[in-house]
Amino acid sequence: MKDFVHCVPTRFVFGRGAELKAGEQIRDFGGTKALILYGGGSAVRSGLLERVQKALSDAGVEYVCLGGVQPNPRDTLVYRGIELARREGVDFILAVGGGSVIDTGKAVAHGVCYDGDFWDLWCGKAKSRAALPVGVVLTMSAAGSESSNSCVITREATKTKRGLRSELNRPRFAIMNPELPMTLPPYQIASGATDILAHIMERYFTCETEVDLTDRLCEGAMTAVIRAARIAVKHPDCYDAQAQLMWASTIAHNDTLGVGRVQDFGSHQIEHELSALYDVAHGAGLAVVFPAWMRYHMHRNVARFAQFAVRVYGCEMNFERPEETALRGIEAHEAFLREIGMPLTLKELGARSEDIPALAAGTKKTNPDGTTGGVFHMTAQDIEAILRLADR
Ligand code: NZQ
Ligand code: ZN
Numbered sequence: 001m002k003d004f005v006h007c008v009p010t011r012f013v014f015g016r017g018a019e020l021k022a023g024e025q026i027r028d029f030g031g032t033k034a035l036i037l038y039g040g041g042s043a044v045r046s047g048l049l050e051r052v053q054k055a056l057s058d059a060g061v062e063y064v065c066l067g068g069v070q071p072n073p074r075d076t077l078v079y080r081g082i083e084l085a086r087r088e089g090v091d092f093i094l095a096v097g098g099g100s101v102i103d104t105g106k107a108v109a110h111g112v113c114y115d116g117d118f119w120d121l122w123c124g125k126a127k128s129r130a131a132l133p134v135g136v137v138l139t140m141s142a143a144g145s146e147s148s149n150s151c152v153i154t155r156e157a158t159k160t161k162r163g164l165r166s167e168l169n170r171p172r173f174a175i176m177n178p179e180l181p182m183t184l185p186p187y188q189i190a191s192g193a194t195d196i197l198a199h200i201m202e203r204y205f206t207c208e209t210e211v212d213l214t215d216r217l218c219e220g221a222m223t224a225v226i227r228a229a230r231i232a233v234k235h236p237d238c239y240d241a242q243a244q245l246m247w248a249s250t251i252a253h254n255d256t257l258g259v260g261r262v263q264d265f266g267s268h269q270i271e272h273e274l275s276a277l278y279d280v281a282h283g284a285g286l287a288v289v290f291p292a293w294m295r296y297h298m299h300r301n302v303a304r305f306a307q308f309a310v311r312v313y314g315c316e317m318n319f320e321r322p323e324e325t326a327l328r329g330i331e332a333h334e335a336f337l338r339e340i341g342m343p344l345t346l347k348e349l350g351a352r353s354e355d356i357p358a359l360a361a362g363t364k365k366t367n368p369d370g371t372t373g374g375v376f377h378m379t380a381q382d383i384e385a386i387l388r389l390a391d392r
Contacts, residue, residue, distance in 0.1 A: 001211050001260035008254045010147035011173040014247070016239075018177040019137050022052050022094065023059025029133055029172045031092030033062040035085045037105045039069045039097045043139060046183050052096055052137055064088045072275045072282070073100040073107075074156040075119060081108035082118060085132070093134045095171075098192075099143025099152075099282070102136050106151040106169050109134050122153055122162045131168040137175045140184055141245040142192030142283060144199055144253025146174035154276050161276035162364065174250070178242035186233040190340040191283030193229035193245060196252045197222055198286040202265045203258035205297075205304060207375050211261050218257050219311045221248055226312070226336055233340045266373025267293045269366060270383055273359045280349050287342035288349050291334050292389040297376045298326045305329060345392040353391050360384035 013021055026034055034056060036049070043049040044067070056063050066081055085093070085108055095105035111118030113130040120126040136146045145151070149170055152163040181189065204218045228244035235241065251257060270293070271285040298305040306322040309315035309329020313336075318324045334344055343349045351359075360383040363372050371377035378386070 002208060002262065004259045006255060006259045007167070008147055008170065008256070010171050010254070012147070012176060012250070013173060014176045016177060016179055018175045019048060019052055019180070020055050022135065022137055022175055023055040023057070023061045025135055025173045025175065026056065026061050026092050026094065027059050029092070029135070031061060031133065031135075033064075033088065033090045034092040034094045035081065035088070035090040035108065036063050036065045036094045036096060037069060037081065037101050037108070038065070038067045039101050041067075042183060043096050046180075048137070048139065048180065049096060052094070056094075061092075063094070064090065069097060069101045069104045071100050072154050072161065072279055073104045073152075074154050075107075076156050078104055078107040078111060078118060078153060081105075082111035085112045091132065093132050094137065095134060096137040096139065098138070098140035099145045102134075102138075102143070102145040102171070103151045103153060105134050105136075106131070106145070106171075107153050108132075110164075110166075110168065119155060122155075122164050128164070128166055128168055134171045135173045135175070136171045137180075138246065139180045140188060140192050141181055141242070141249035142195045144196070144249050146171060146176070147250050147254040149255075150253075152272065159276045160362075161272040163272070170254075176246050176250070178239055178246045181242050181246065182236045184236060186236065187284075187341055188281065189232050189236060189245075190229065190342050191281040191287075192249065193225055193232070193283070193340065194287045194337060194342055195283035196225050196245065196249050198267060198283070198290055199252040200225075200257055201290065202268060203261055203263045204308065205264055205294075205301070205375060206261040207301060208261045214257055214259065214261055215307075221252060221257060222312045224248060225252075229340055262375055264373050264375040265366070266376060266378055269364045269372050270359070270386065272364070273362050274349065274351060277355065277359065278350055284343055284349060287337045288344060288346060288390050289386070291330055291337070291344065292386045294330045294333070295389055296382070296386045298330065299323065300376060302326050344390075346387065346390050347392065356384055356387045356391065359387060
């Protein structure tokens with residue numbers, strides 16, 4: 001196991017009606033005037049926004065609102081948020097939504113405290129030194145942004161989607177009411193579950209040895225997510241399934257399951273190119289990329305891929321030909337994704353074969369040698385080959 005420092009300062013307020021505590025939470029963290037961010041309308045239609053506004057008023061917290069965050073959130077709304085927050089003198093950001101709203105909130109929080117163009121922080125031109133405090137009322141179980149150190153924004157003009165990792169990105173609190181995702185369409189529930197699994201798998205397929213505890217935690221979490229997702233896509237009003245997914249979304253991406261391990265995140269970088277170019281749901285993009293990534297790399301650590309097959313999908317171990325077992329695990333994962341309604345090919349996603357070279361070339365290079373991925377370092381040629389595997 002590798003050495004690590006792990007700090008998740010986010011306070012979790014979990015359960016039915018938890019959004020009514022939004023005002024007192026902001027007060028607790030010293031906020032007096034909040035910018036409430038929300039998305040394209042679901043929070044208005046469900047009455048959630050109104051309940052949150054009342055909770056703030058009841059706690060004596062002033063607020064201004066900015067709606068209209070789109071999935072795969074754009075820099076354009078971030079600029080508007082920064083301008084509004086400065087003009088109104090807000091001292092707290094409250095994101096009411098999923099990953100896109102939360103990430104917009106985080107970006108506004110950095111931008112308000114930075115003198116230049118906030119995108120400097122995302123493209124590596126400058127380092128963020130401060131951010132306003134952010135709180136979250138979570139409406140879908142997926143990205144894990146409610147306690148992650150990450151924030152992903154798309155530069156609209158160039159369709160460049162980039163993440164910023166910073167401990168300043170961890171929200172002060174996350175309000176998690178499993179009733180809220182019940183209004184999601186099944187496709188979004190499935191995309192969310194796929195993203196949750198991908199966050200665990202990015203950590204699970206490590207080259208690190210002696211990580212039995214985190215292996216077992218990952219396997220347990222994946223098994224629970226698979227079970228809960230099967231139920232939630234058919235019965236979105238099942239509180240228990242939504243509750244499992246909601247907590248899994250959080251632990252999957254705040255590194256509770258990833259400490260002490262070399263992690264990969266190459267599939268995520270490839271997917272960000274897809275969602276930037278075609279504006280597809282992030283989880284659906286991962287459903288296409290991840291199995292192809294697994295097929296491409298499994299021979300480099302057959303034992304681990306076979307372990308995944310046996311412990312997560314209950315495949316029988318073939319001791320003579322462990323690569324057969326590894327392959328059965330990938331097939332089982334694909335069958336699960338198919339069962340919950342996810343796409344498995346670029347075509348189903350609406351992606352074009354002729355874009356593959358540009359997608360591969362545009363994928364963010366995360367290593368000093370110009371490759372991508374923490375465990376299996378990939379050149380643009382490797383990424384192109386992976387996308388070709390998905391081009392069916
Ligand atoms: O905009 P509204 O009307 O609210 O509709 C949203 C949106 O269309 C809808 N929705 C959310 N909650 C709902 C609901 N509809 C009905 N009832 C509810 N309770 O769902 C749609 C998708 O929302 P979005 O926030 O985009 O989904 P998600 O949480 O999957 O976030 C995806 C974004 O997060 C990034 C992704 O790249 C993508 O941009 N990620 C952020 C990460 C992070 N910050 O740690 C990590 C992830 O790997 C990911 O990259
Ligand atoms: Zn993700």
